[in-house]
Amino acid sequence: MQKSMTYSTPAVPRPHRQRPALTAALPFLLPVAVVLLWQLGSSLGWLSSSVLPSPWAVVKDGVTLTLSGELPKNLSISLYRATVGLLIGGGLGLFLGFINGTSRICRLLLDSSIQMIRNIPHLALIPLIILWLGINESAKISLVAIGTMFPVYINTLNGIRSVDPDLLEMGRSYNLSRHDLFKKIIFPAALPQILVGIRYALGVMWTTLIVAETLSASSGIGYMATNAEDYVDMETVVLCIVIYAILGKVSDLVAKGFEALLLDWQTTKRSEAA
Structure with missing residues (x-):
């Protein structure tokens, strides 16, 4: 009489489930902790207001400048310069990347010269741009x-x-x-790398704009910071720095949103493969 043998199915580990609320809160824990410690240090007198004003003082200054209309006006001007500069520069970068990537003749003709110009720090071109275009809007947008x-x-x-x-x-x-080859194969395959370039360009955009608006400007967030520095207005200086940080973070979130939207086919493909 043979004994019946039973085989037990090995337990499959359950995938780790992330809690949506915890996942959404984690990125904010460190910034909130820094702000709380900053406020605590200011309240206890560890930080002098002449060196670093408290977060509450910065918030009050932001409310005052918003109600007076100064902050919205300068913020809208900075956003205009950044957006137009990104559209011009990013569009030109896309165009040159497309033609040099798909045409060997164009690549041999143009790429070497573009790479040589790329190695010149673009902020070093400020004196030349001022001599060519002056100190008006076109100079700042061109630099971006x-x-x-x-x-x-x-x-x-x-x-x-x-x-x-x-x-x-x-x-x-x-x-x-x-x-059809470009539309159905080349462009979709190159899109993740293109979006990485756009995301990186967003960071360069704000860095360049900060410098452009502190040189012979009469408007913009950078101008506000420079003007506040002349009057030793530390609250406004810190406020402008915080605004730039927020703008950079929002830009990065927008870029991530576009990546999730345009690269949805990759996520679907991974899910089907799993």
């Missing part, structure tokens, strides 16, 4: 455009050049035209 063009260009070019050759060969075997 130059700073944002190269990150987008480099990542676009590398994204297109790193497309899997097997995918290109498969597209040619299906007799896809150059337009």
